[in-house]
Amino acid sequence: MRVDALRFTSRLVAEREADNRMRLHQKRLRCIERGSSSTRLASEPHRATDALARHAAATRRVAEAREQRISTENRMLEERHRALGCAALRERERERQLCSNRARAEGAAARERKAARAALAEENERLRQRLGRVRPSFSRP
Numbered sequence: 001m002r003v004d005a006l007r008f009t010s011r012l013v014a015e016r017e018a019d020n021r022m023r024l025h026q027k028r029l030r031c032i033e034r035g036s037s038s039t040r041l042a043s044e045p046h047r048a049t050d051a052l053a054r055h056a057a058a059t060r061r062v063a064e065a066r067e068q069r070i071s072t073e074n075r076m077l078e079e080r081h082r083a084l085g086c087a088a089l090r091e092r093e094r095e096r097q098l099c100s101n102r103a104r105a106e107g108a109a110a111r112e113r114k115a116a117r118a119a120l121a122e123e124n125e126r127l128r129q130r131l132g133r134v135r136p137s138f139s140r141p
Helices: 002-034 045-131
Strands: none
Touching: 002 045
């Protein structure tokens, strides 16, 4: 947690520095465009092109830093999503297994009840025959 906070703050500091550099370059460029005599850049054309090149490089660095941050955040989100998805899949599989086990247990219990009923019916039939009152179970007197 602390490492993430440090990364976040260092990233914020880097972005702020890049934004400050960008503002400074833009200020210099405005001076160049106005043709201000207060700056050396206006009087020396090669310095102006250097400033433009530096401005382009700064813009590119800021864009690359932002792109890298976004890709890192996306990767972290994808990993979290994948982890949650795997957990959900495992949970679903466990639930399916539990349902399967429950169904298997219920089937076994039903077979046991059926066997117990059959054994009781057989025992009743044997007792009836021993007592000599053999009647078919489907007829009523």
